[in-house]
Amino acid sequence: MESPGFEDVEVGDTGPELVTEPLTRTDFVKYAGASGDFNPMHHDETYAQKAGRPSVFGHGMYTAGICSKAVANWVGISNMRSFRARFVSQVWPDDVLTVRQTVAEKTKTDDGNVVELDISVENQNGEIVMTAKSRVALPSRA
Amino acid sequence: MASDNVADLVGERGDREIWKVEEGKVREFANALGFDDPRCTDLEAARAAGLEGLLAPPTFATASTFWMRGAPPLRKAQFDRKRVLHGEQEFVYHRPLVSGMVLEGTPEIVDVKQKEGKRGGMMTFVTTEILWCERESGEPVVSTLSTILETAPAK
Numbered sequence: 001m002e003s004p005g006f007e008d009v010e011v012g013d014t015g016p017e018l019v020t021e022p023l024t025r026t027d028f029v030k031y032a033g034a035s036g037d038f039n040p041m042h043h044d045e046t047y048a049q050k051a052g053r054p055s056v057f058g059h060g061m062y063t064a065g066i067c068s069k070a071v072a073n074w075v076g077i078s079n080m081r082s083f084r085a086r087f088v089s090q091v092w093p094d095d096v097l098t099v100r101q102t103v104a105e106k107t108k109t110d111d112g113n114v115v116e117l118d119i120s121v122e123n124q125n126g127e128i129v130m131t132a133k134s135r136v137a138l139p140s141r142a
Numbered sequence: 143m144a145s146d147n148v149a150d151l152v153g154e155r156g157d158r159e160i161w162k163v164e165e166g167k168v169r170e171f172a173n174a175l176g177f178d179d180p181r182c183t184d185l186e187a188a189r190a191a192g193l194e195g196l197l198a199p200p201t202f203a204t205a206s207t208f209w210m211r212g213a214p215p216l217r218k219a220q221f222d223r224k225r226v227l228h229g230e231q232e233f234v235y236h237r238p239l240v241s242g243m244v245l246e247g248t249p250e251i252v253d254v255k256q257k258e259g260k261r262g263g264m265m266t267f268v269t270t271e272i273l274w275c276e277r278e279s280g281e282p283v284v285s286t287l288s289t290i291l292e293t294a295p296a297k
Binding site for chain 2: 027030031033034035036037038060061062064065066068069071072073076077078080081082083084085086087
């Protein structure tokens, strides 16, 4: 996968947006199986409603995974040096998530050409459900 | 309720864990999140890209924590389960994580913070790090830093 070069991006630039399909319970169950996280709050409707929730809701790490996919789609997994997600709010079935990423900082270090990305994940109501940061090393075209 | 001497937990370690990164698990994880990168799901594509196995998605390492056998050191914080939240999750990548790797790591509490909640009462944040290294070479592959918090008790 082609990544942008260090010279191709400037502070304030935005990367490609990622917009999900409406999320389904099946999405959460697939993630439960893949990750091994079987907290019933994410797959057992009866349990979730007894706990006072309207329905099951997504794993925070499911949202983090979608968020990381947006970064990976832009710069490539192997260029990522770090990824940090902060859980802000829950994600529900039928939610549509939009991941946005912005170049916050650009530095040449001993570690290479490092770009810091600020990332947000928003639902269809414009509410932020996750913020994240990722440090990525981009190849130099020079 | 967090134990009174929760700050003393920094440096507290769990058991050393061995984690074999399975090809089917990497593919299943990538599919569950809809990764398009063929290096995550197609062994031929991964090999053509110079990798020895399927490339794990960036958040894959967190899944290892659900298969660990030992008790997490966080248990010593004695959090009230009803008030526990996952606050933050960080990954630091040292080299590509690919299937076939055999890693070892030991969970360790690296940070504890307490602060006043918005409605009064103490919130406690505990960060546990696992530095996963290749078992044979000892080379670092990925660090996971998980911050779990206990919200202030309801009044």
